[in-house]
Amino acid sequence: MTEILEVENLQKRFGGITAVDGASFTIEEGSITGLIGPNGAGKTTTFNLISGFEEPDGGTIRFRDKNLQNIMTPSRDERVIWGGASALTFGAIGGIAGIAALGLGAAGTLGTIAASAGVGAGVYAGQEKAKQSRASHRNSRPFMLAREGLVRTFQITRELEEMTTLENLMLAPQNQAGENLANTWLRQDAVDREENAVRERAEEMLELLELDHVRNERSGNLSGGQRKLLELGRVLMIDPDLILLDEPVAGVNPALTEKLMARIETLREEGYTFCIVEHDMEVIMNLSDTIIVMSEGKTLTEGSPEEIQQNEEVINAYLGGN
Amino acid sequence: MAAADVVISFALLVAIYGTLSLGLNLKFGHTGLLDFGHVGFFLVGAYVSTFFVLPPNDPTDFTEYIIGLGDVPILGTWAVGALVATVLAGILGGLVALPTIRLREDYLAITLLGISVIFQRVIQSEGWLANGPDALRGYSPPLQSLFPLEVGTLAGAAAFGLFVAVVWAVATVGLSLQQEHESRLPLSEIYTVTTFGLASRGSGLFGSRFTVAAVAGAIAGILSTGFLVATTGILLIGALVSLYGWLVVTVEIAHKYSDLDRREWAVGIGLGTGLLVALLPLPLLDSLAASVALTLGLLGTLVFGYYKAVMSIDWINKAKLTVIGVGGLWFVSIWYVLLPIADPISAGSVSGVVGTLFENAVWALRFGGDGIGYRIALVGDVTVRLDYSRFQLALFVLSLGVLYYILETAVQSPFGRVLRAIRNDEDVVKSLGKDPFVYKIQSMVIGSALAGFAGAMWAMYSQGLTFRTGDPETTFIALLIVFIGGVGNNKGVLLGAGVYWAFQQATTQLAGYFPAALRVNVLAFRLVVIGVLFLIVLYYMPDGLLGREEYSAEVKTND
Numbered sequence: 012m013t014e015i016l017e018v019e020n021l022q023k024r025f026g027g028i029t030a031v032d033g034a035s036f037t038i039e040e041g042s043i044t045g046l047i048g049p050n051g052a053g054k055t056t057t058f059n060l061i062s063g064f065e066e067p068d069g070g071t072i073r074f075r076d077k078n079l080q081n082i083m084t085p086s087r088d089e090r091v092i093w094g095g096a097s098a099l100t101f102g103a104i105g106g107i108a109g110i111a112a113l114g115l116g117a118a119g120t121l122g123t124i125a126a127s128a129g130v131g132a133g134v135y136a137g138q139e140k141a142k143q144s145r146a147s148h149r150n151s152r153p154f155m156l157a158r159e160g161l162v163r164t165f166q167i168t169r170e171l172e173e174m175t176t177l178e179n180l181m182l183a184p185q186n187q188a189g190e191n192l193a194n195t196w197l198r199q200d201a202v203d204r205e206e207n208a209v210r211e212r213a214e215e216m217l218e219l220l221e222l223d224h225v226r227n228e229r230s231g232n233l234s235g236g237q238r239k240l241l242e243l244g245r246v247l248m249i250d251p252d253l254i255l256l257d258e259p260v261a262g263v264n265p266a267l268t269e270k271l272m273a274r275i276e277t278l279r280e281e282g283y284t285f286c287i288v289e290h291d292m293e294v295i296m297n298l299s300d301t302i303i304v305m306s307e308g309k310t311l312t313e314g315s316p317e318e319i320q321q322n323e324e325v326i327n328a329y330l331g332g333n
Numbered sequence: 334m335a336a337a338d339v340v341i342s343f344a345l346l347v348a349i350y351g352t353l354s355l356g357l358n359l360k361f362g363h364t365g366l367l368d369f370g371h372v373g374f375f376l377v378g379a380y381v382s383t384f385f386v387l388p389p390n391d392p393t394d395f396t397e398y399i400i401g402l403g404d405v406p407i408l409g410t411w412a413v414g415a416l417v418a419t420v421l422a423g424i425l426g427g428l429v430a431l432p433t434i435r436l437r438e439d440y441l442a443i444t445l446l447g448i449s450v451i452f453q454r455v456i457q458s459e460g461w462l463a464n465g466p467d468a469l470r471g472y473s474p475p476l477q478s479l480f481p482l483e484v485g486t487l488a489g490a491a492a493f494g495l496f497v498a499v500v501w502a503v504a505t506v507g508l509s510l511q512q513e514h515e516s517r518l519p520l521s522e523i524y525t526v527t528t529f530g531l532a533s534r535g536s537g538l539f540g541s542r543f544t545v546a547a548v549a550g551a552i553a554g555i556l557s558t559g560f561l562v563a564t565t566g567i568l569l570i571g572a573l574v575s576l577y578g579w580l581v582v583t584v585e586i587a588h589k590y591s592d593l594d595r596r597e598w599a600v601g602i603g604l605g606t607g608l609l610v611a612l613l614p615l616p617l618l619d620s621l622a623a624s625v626a627l628t629l630g631l632l633g634t635l636v637f638g639y640y641k642a643v644m645s646i647d648w649i650n651k652a653k654l655t656v657i658g659v660g661g662l663w664f665v666s667i668w669y670v671l672l673p674i675a676d677p678i679s680a681g682s683v684s685g686v687v688g689t690l691f692e693n694a695v696w697a698l699r700f701g702g703d704g705i706g707y708r709i710a711l712v713g714d715v716t717v718r719l720d721y722s723r724f725q726l727a728l729f730v731l732s733l734g735v736l737y738y739i740l741e742t743a744v745q746s747p748f749g750r751v752l753r754a755i756r757n758d759e760d761v762v763k764s765l766g767k768d769p770f771v772y773k774i775q776s777m778v779i780g781s782a783l784a785g786f787a788g789a790m791w792a793m794y795s796q797g798l799t800f801r802t803g804d805p806e807t808t809f810i811a812l813l814i815v816f817i818g819g820v821g822n823n824k825g826v827l828l829g830a831g832v833y834w835a836f837q838q839a840t841t842q843l844a845g846y847f848p849a850a851l852r853v854n855v856l857a858f859r860l861v862v863i864g865v866l867f868l869i870v871l872y873y874m875p876d877g878l879l880g881r882e883e884y885s886a887e888v889k890t891n892d
Contacts, residue, residue: 062764157766165764171757173881174750181747182754183765189747190767192775196739202746209747249766 015040015075015253015284016061016161022069023056023308030056032308033070038253038301043275043285045299045316047292049329052305054288055166058257061286062163063153074161074253082159083152098132158185160252164245164259166288168238172231176222179230179241180213181206183248216244220274236263239271247278256287260294272298296320304328335689336669337696341722343838348729349790351830353807354814355740355823356783361812362821363744364776365756366434367442369808373449374426374781376803378418378788380456380463383798385414386472396471398463403472411475415789422785423778430777434770446805453803463798470797475728480721484705490561493570493719498554499727500574500697501527503734505546507581514588527577529553543738568707568717571698578696590659597652600642601659607635608664615846654878661835669693688712699723729790736783741823743779752776753821806860813863816870819877828878836866 016038023031031053038044046054059065061072063083072079156162171179187209188194189202217223220240225233230241239259246254259275260268272294275285289295295302296316304311304319306328312319319325353375360366386409387401402409433444456463463469482489505527512520528549557570590598611631618624642649649656673693677685691712692700697719704718743749751772754762759769792798814833818825837859844855870877 064760064763152768154763154766154768157764162766163764165760169758169761171754171761173757174753175883178750178753182750182762185766187747190751192743192748192779195743195746195748199742206747245765 048305353787360780370445370449374784378785382414382418382789423782426781494558501553502550604660605663825879
């Protein structure tokens with residue numbers, strides 16, 4: 012088996028608290044990995060770091076042998092496109108101003124155009140600079156990870172309340188033609204065709220998750236368990252490689268928990284990789300192939316459920332040394 | 334002014350503020366970006382478009398501005414001016430958004446408010462730019478040189494044809510929505526006739542009802558153009574167009590309220606009549622103090638009675654908005670039909686009564702002044718013409734229709750879905766591999782561009798600009814309109830614009846009954862009433878009249 016995710020010496024501090032302090036572990040492709048630990052062990056922070064929602068203070072995360080930071084930093088091509096676009100914008104404004112300045116005579120026109128070109132070049136350079144510095148807003152781009160195939164759910168479900176269940180699912184697929192404004196006007200047929208395909212997939216997903224009876228219900232009206240299912244369905248619509256589930260069965264009734272576990276099991280057999288944070292020990296022990304135990308921001312140990320259950324250190328960490 | 338003319342000027346304002354508020358609705362309603370500086374782009378649009386039609390600056394007069402391209406061929410036209418104003422406002426919206434868009438909702442609102450005030454101050458204090466604190470005048474609205482229309486000429490006939498085409502297309506869209514319902518009238522037959530047979534034959538040929546309506550409108554426009562080049566039958570076409578409009582309006586209203594019981598009708602009509610009765614002391618009583626006191630007392634009683642009824646009677650509570658709608662319609666009908674003929678009735682002039690009724694029935698034409706004369710039985714001698722404001726309305730409605738269609742296509746698509754998702758929860762959008770930043774910028778660009786176009790419309794309408802055009806008040810009016818109609822609901826925004834301007838027009842008319850010295854105070858007091866209205870809307874119906882639009886994501890069919 013190959014490693015899909017590799018975390019090495021991960022560090023994250025919030026003020027005086029070191030939430031993650033040198034965690035290191037790997038996740039095998041096609042496996043279900045459980046991440047457990049007492050409260051405050053740094054599990055959710057680790058999740059946020061892996062999914063790009065926080066920036067680490069130290070250490071590396073590699074997804075499919077690519078450094079996460081590299082995935083999330085715009086490539087050179089992108090920088091050129093963005094910088095070029097802004098330069099062009101200013102150039103265009105300059106052009107309009109130049110035409111408008113006809114009244115000032117040829118010298119004025121030339122001066123205006125030259126000034127605008129200067130501003131454009133300055134903006135281009137400034138953008139380049141900003142891209143390299145950490146201050147740029149485009150530096151933290153967790154959405155790039157989903158495009159690479161790494162997605163997450165949230166501990167407290169975050170469905171899009173005012174949108175229907177069906178819409179929630181239809182939002183997820185990547186690179187939809189209709190997300191491009193120009194296409195919605197100029198290539199309506201292609202957009203409609205793709206939209207129908209996406210709808211079909213979403214309907215299948217609803218059936219799979221047994222949510223089809225609430226397809227047109229606002230997702231804010233769904234029950235807690237249904238929301239968990241919806242979140243799972245939403246990330247599955249992306250067709251990702253690695254799915255990070257943050258407490259997928261918290262607050263879900265036992266019957267539905269069984270169903271969810273069975274679903275995750277089936278999906279694993281279909282080739283998905285899961286990493287799960289969960290406090291329900293029964294669930295995590297039954298589901299996981301490998302379990303990583305975290306304590307005080309460090310990885311304590313790693314092993315199969317049986318090994319973990321026997322591990323002295325783990326028992327100490329959990330039960331506070333009894 | 335005949336009642337029809339009041340309605341036309343009302344519709345002009347609805348078109349302008351509808352466009353402005355559609356832009357704000359895209360930003361706020363769909364994407365959740367609270368832009369308190371929306372008016373800034375309106376201001377930019379207004380001034381930029383004006384620069385394209387103003388003549389070159391003449392240093393000897395007292396108006397000073399930096400650019401006047403009015404004499405340059407092609408460039409110095411309203412078409413180019415409005416286009417550049419729209420694009421520039423859009424670009425400006427994007428540029429303003431680049432640094433600010435990451436701010437949280439309330440900070441974003443304050444920052445954008447500040448930016449719009451900067452725009453306004455620049456106009457106000459830079460005398461060389463656009464005449465500083467004084468009004469910028471000296472331009473005429475688009476194609477006004479064609480007026481008064483010469484019916485025999487091609488240009489005049491074509492201008493009238495454009496008006497006919499727009500009215501026809503709009504009415505046809507309305508009729509196409511209604512002809513599927515049951516009705517005592519043979520609506521589908523009428524629809525077949527007014528679409529010149531296109532609808533029944535060419536469902537494959539012309540996809541949606543909008544295309545059918547557009548083509549039917551174009552045909553009607555061309556036919557009437559041809560007819561007017563050959564003859565002087567402007568009254569005939571005007572009457573025909575007016576009749577078609579009345580038919581569609583009547584059918585729409587009849588269908589909208591078809592499921593009402595008699596008692597709901599009664600309550601609605603009672604409310605409308607009550608409002609009329611409450612206002613009657615103003616024109617009838619001589620003593621101002623007595624009439625105002627009586628009117629306020631009656632209005633208070635009416636509102637209190639309505640409130641009590643809604644609170645205590647169940648079926649009224651269920652129909653509380655519907656009965657207001659019925660009452661409003663009843664009141665408007667009385668105002669439109671009965672009030673204008675009150676004077677001729679008291680004078681005992683039959684021809685006066687018939688003439689006034691006829692003038693208001695044929696709303697498509699302006700009566701009086703120099704126009705084409707006709708002699709009609711019972712009515713007597715009349716002169717009719719297409720006045721400029723009706724032509725302008727056709728232009729505005731045409732552009733609003735096109736913009737509305739473009740906007741609606743965008744928000745119904747996956748693009749609009751991402752915008753709504755951002756409004757709900759940005760982090761989810763990020764976790765699903767989409768960059769909220771890019772979408773927010775696009776939303777700001779399109780919304781600001783719409784405001785820019787509305788600004789150009791305003792410049793055409795008002796025929797003079799001051800820095801007051803950029804008052805923050807305008808943003809809040811647009812926001813009120815969005816809230817009245819329903820946040821995130823484009824149809825609701827147009828309705829909201831209608832409700833807001835109906836209120837403004839009604840109070841303007843009302844102020845006419847006050848002595849001239851008091852009129853300013855009455856008009857200023859309206860702002861207080863609007864503030865209260867805002868509170869009531871937010872408190873009692875935070876979802877507005879139509880509520881949020883539900884996007885069921887059903888399979889799109891070409892209807």
